[in-house]
Amino acid sequence: MSQLISLRDRKRTETWAALHDAAARLTLENGPDRVTTEAIAAQANVSARTFFNYFGTKEDAILGLQDPSIHDSWLAAFDVDADLLDQVSRLLVQVVHSTEGGADGDSLRMEVVRRFPQLRQRRFGYFLKVEQLVRDVLTEGITASAKWADVARRHRAEDISRMIVLIAGAPMRYAMQESAHAPTLDNQFAALSTANALLREVLPEIQ
Amino acid sequence: MSQLISLRDRKRTETWAALHDAAARLTLENGPDRVTTEAIAAQANVSARTFFNYFGTKEDAILGLQDPSIHDSWLAAFDVDADLLDQVSRLLVQVVHSTEGGADGDSLRMEVVRRFPQLRQRRFGYFLKVEQLVRDVLTEGITASAKWADVARRHRAEDISRMIVLIAGAPMRYAMQESAHAPTLDNQFAALSTANALLREVLPEIQ
DNA sequence: GTGCAGAGCCGCAATTTTGCAGTTGTGTAA
DNA sequence: TTACACAACTGCAAAATTGCGGCTCTGCAC
Numbered sequence: 453m454s455q456l457i458s459l460r461d462r463k464r465t466e467t468w469a470a471l472h473d474a475a476a477r478l479t480l481e482n483g484p485d486r487v488t489t490e491a492i493a494a495q496a497n498v499s500a501r502t503f504f505n506y507f508g509t510k511e512d513a514i515l516g517l518q519d520p521s522i523h524d525s526w527l528a529a530f531d532v533d534a535d536l537l538d539q540v541s542r543l544l545v546q547v548v549h550s551t552e553g554g555a556d557g558d559s560l561r562m563e564v565v566r567r568f569p570q571l572r573q574r575r576f577g578y579f580l581k582v583e584q585l586v587r588d589v590l591t592e593g594i595t596a597s598a599k600w601a602d603v604a605r606r607h608r609a610e611d612i613s614r615m616i617v618l619i620a621g622a623p624m625r626y627a628m629q630e631s632a633h634a635p636t637l638d639n640q641f642a643a644l645s646t647a648n649a650l651l652r653e654v655l656p657e658i659q
Numbered sequence: 660m661s662q663l664i665s666l667r668d669r670k671r672t673e674t675w676a677a678l679h680d681a682a683a684r685l686t687l688e689n690g691p692d693r694v695t696t697e698a699i700a701a702q703a704n705v706s707a708r709t710f711f712n713y714f715g716t717k718e719d720a721i722l723g724l725q726d727p728s729i730h731d732s733w734l735a736a737f738d739v740d741a742d743l744l745d746q747v748s749r750l751l752v753q754v755v756h757s758t759e760g761g762a763d764g765d766s767l768r769m770e771v772v773r774r775f776p777q778l779r780q781r782r783f784g785y786f787l788k789v790e791q792l793v794r795d796v797l798t799e800g801i802t803a804s805a806k807w808a809d810v811a812r813r814h815r816a817e818d819i820s821r822m823i824v825l826i827a828g829a830p831m832r833y834a835m836q837e838s839a840h841a842p843t844l845d846n847q848f849a850a851l852s853t854a855n856a857l858l859r860e861v862l863p864e865i866q
Numbered sequence: 867g868t869g870c871a872g873a874g875c876c877g878c879a880a881t882t883t884t885g886c887a888g889t890t891g892t893g894t895a896a
Numbered sequence: 897t898t899a900c901a902c903a904a905c906t907g908c909a910a911a912a913t914t915g916c917g918g919c920t921c922t923g924c925a926c
Contacts, residue, residue: 459706460881460914467882488903499666499884504905667884667911674912695873706914711875 468518470496471506475513476560484514484568511574516561520551520582522589532593532600537655540590540620541648547582548624575628583621587613623647675725677703678713682720683767691721691775718781723768727758727789729796739800739807744862747797747827748855754789755831782835790828794820830854 474495478487489510493503507513526546530539552561565572590613594600603612626647627640681702685694696717700710714720733753737746759768772779797820801807810819833854834847 458915463913464882489905490903501885501906502883505883508905510904665885670883671912696875697873708876708915709913712913715875717874 467496467498467502468506471498471503471513472516473560475507475510476516476564479514479564480560480567484511484571487514489513509574511571514564515571515574516552517574517578518551520547520578520585522547522585523550527589530589530593532590532597536616537620537651540586540616541623543586543589544582544617544621544624545644547585548579551578551582579621579624579628583617586621587617590616619651623651626650674703674705674709675713678705678710678720679723680767682714682717683723683771686721686771687767687774691718691778694721696720716781718778721771722778722781723759724781724785725758727754727785727792729754729792730757734796737796737800739797739804743823744827744858747793747823748830750793750796751789751824751828751831752851754792755786758785758789786828786831786835790824793828794824797823826858830858833857 471492475487475492478491478495487510489503490500492510492513493500496503503513507517511517522543523546526543530543532539587610591609594604594609594612600609600612623644624647627643630639630643630647678699682694682699685698685702694717696710697707699717699720700707703710710720714724718724729750730753733750737750739746794817798816801811801816801819807816807819830851831854834850837846837850837854
């Protein structure tokens with residue numbers, strides 16, 4: 453019973469959470485610059501070296517950011533031949549969401565971001581990785597799609613994907629810039645849907 | 660600060676204690692035969708395999724027995740040319756004590772032994788290892804001692820040590836047999852000092 | 867008694883954690 | 897300015913943990 457996930461995976465998750473929690477907690481107490489990776493590791497009861505096995509930078513730990521990854525089920529649901537703007541932006545949202553650690557209701561993270569908005573910048577860096585991932589998926593889809601065969605004859609699939617992801621990602625960038633100042637969950641959602649509507653309105657005009 | 664021992668050593672000690680604690684606790688609840696190594700490992704939050712990295716047998720874990728080892732300071736204090744009976748039995752006591760985990764006031768172990776005296780047998784097995792260790796030390800001492808050079812000319816140092824350890828260990832064996840029935844700390848000490856006195860009385864008579 | 871399941875225990879390879887010795891960049895006291 | 901401490905971060909090898917397959921033994925249903 454309760455062997456749904458291996459002990460190894462469970463412990464890895466626990467360690468990740470312990471580090472993020474320690475980082476966020478200590479940051480709230482002392483501010484991000486007065487917290488050392490060493491202190492975080494000590495608080496999480498692991499070595500300083502292990503800290504960097506889990507997070508690339510101190511800020512990632514504070515924010516609980518994970519390397520973006522694409523879940524199989526998202527891939528299965530992805531359809532190049534459907535409304536691409538919709539498909540791609542959905543995938544972008546999913547992957548971006550996957551970079552923000554397990555628990556959504558992580559009030560610690562929200563509090564940290566509220567108090568130290570500078571940290572928010574890190575998300576933009578992550579967004580580049582997210583785009584790369586989604587681009588790869590899209591490129592593969594386009595290459596295999598009959599619908600795109602024509603365009604693909606005049607442009608490389610990589611370039612087509614790059615352009616589409618840029619367009620479909622515009623609302624997310626918009627929302628990130630917007631909510632950087634007042635980074636609450638509500639603000640993010642609001643900004644994103646505003647941006648989506650905006651994009652839909654702008655697109656026909658420029659075609 | 661507080662880096663007196665390495666994180667590695669501290670964690671090793673903690674894991675050892677967690678396993679012993681889990682083993683003893685579960686044994687008290689269910690009896691030694693109704694506890695599995697797997698349950699102990701789960702309770703201690705490590706894998707079943709790790710259990711056997713720490714303890715050779717389930718009983719060792721329940722009793723908190725460690726492989727005997729000789730501390731450097733004991734070695735330094737050991738003097739072949741002093742009263743050997745005293746020296747050797749002191750060393751035996753120290754090493755035996757070292758096989759019974761860190762915390763002395765481990766009421767859990769005492770309670771377990773009180774409730775399930777069968778477990779006590781395991782100690783006799785350990786005593787053999789303890790004797791072996793002490794014999795090695797003694798052999799080396801005798802080999803290097805001028806005082807023993809004469810006897811060592813007629814007998815192998817190993818054999819001399821064996822005999823001495825047997826004699827010096829008699830009180831401990833006596834005490835272990837005695838206290839097997841009523842295994843409290845007081846009983847052990849009492850039995851040991853009785854046995855020591857007894858030995859001292861008997862020896863002159865048989866020489 | 868025969869088969870079989872459960873539990874103790876071990877060997878080994880894969881994964882994770884740790885220690886340690888760097889390198890780099892930055893603030894700051896001399 | 898120079899010197900230097902300190903903190904972020906990395907590479908690498910040693911140690912610890914895990915998963916897994918396999919072995920043996922014992923009790924129990926058949």
